[in-house]
Amino acid sequence: MATVNPYLIFNGNCEEAFLFYKSVFGGEFPYMGRFGEMPSDDPNAPKPSEEEANRIMHVSLPISSETVLMGSDSTSQSGDVVIGTNISISINTESTGEADKLFDGLSAGGTVIMPMTKTFWGAYFGMFTDKFGIGWMINFDEKPQ
Known part of the structure; x- marks a missing residue:
């Protein structure tokens, strides 16, 4: 979960x-x-x-x-943030499949900022704003700490 x-x-x-x-x-x-x-x-x-x-x-x-x-x-x-819109919801998943499912579903109709990709910090990660203006970050730690 x-x-x-x-x-x-x-x-x-x-x-x-x-x-x-x-x-x-x-x-x-x-x-x-x-x-x-x-x-x-x-x-x-x-x-x-x-x-x-x-x-x-x-x-x-x-x-x-x-x-x-x-x-x-x-x-x-990224530009200066506007106080009140400077919070996102970060979801840590248990698999890349779960990460892709949540990313694809929640980003539908929204704006992708960073597509799901492998990162230098050992995660599979992506960011977007959904169609309601809410910021999201989806993360799967490929190398959990």
Whole structure:
């Protein structure tokens, strides 16, 4: 069965927000990665600016046995987020088949931002906005941590 987690997007203060959330919920970050740490398959791809390189690409904070609070910062590519629309629903599936089924079904009539693909962090992942304007992220961890 898939698990559902909130995914929060920030305009450059993700680390500050998650340090605050950690002070309230406790626990540890299993992962906190920055845009500057992302590998690139394209040697001609532009390098992020120093400011963007230090922004959070992904962070996760378990807040209960069932829920992980996740987040990242926006970039010049994604644009500034609008407060109130800076949350997505992240679904972690048990298989690529389940991921494809949910992605195809929920994205019908919506806008695909990133099609389902294998990622450098070891997941099969995709993003879209559904036809009602809700942001979704579908993820299958091929190499669970």
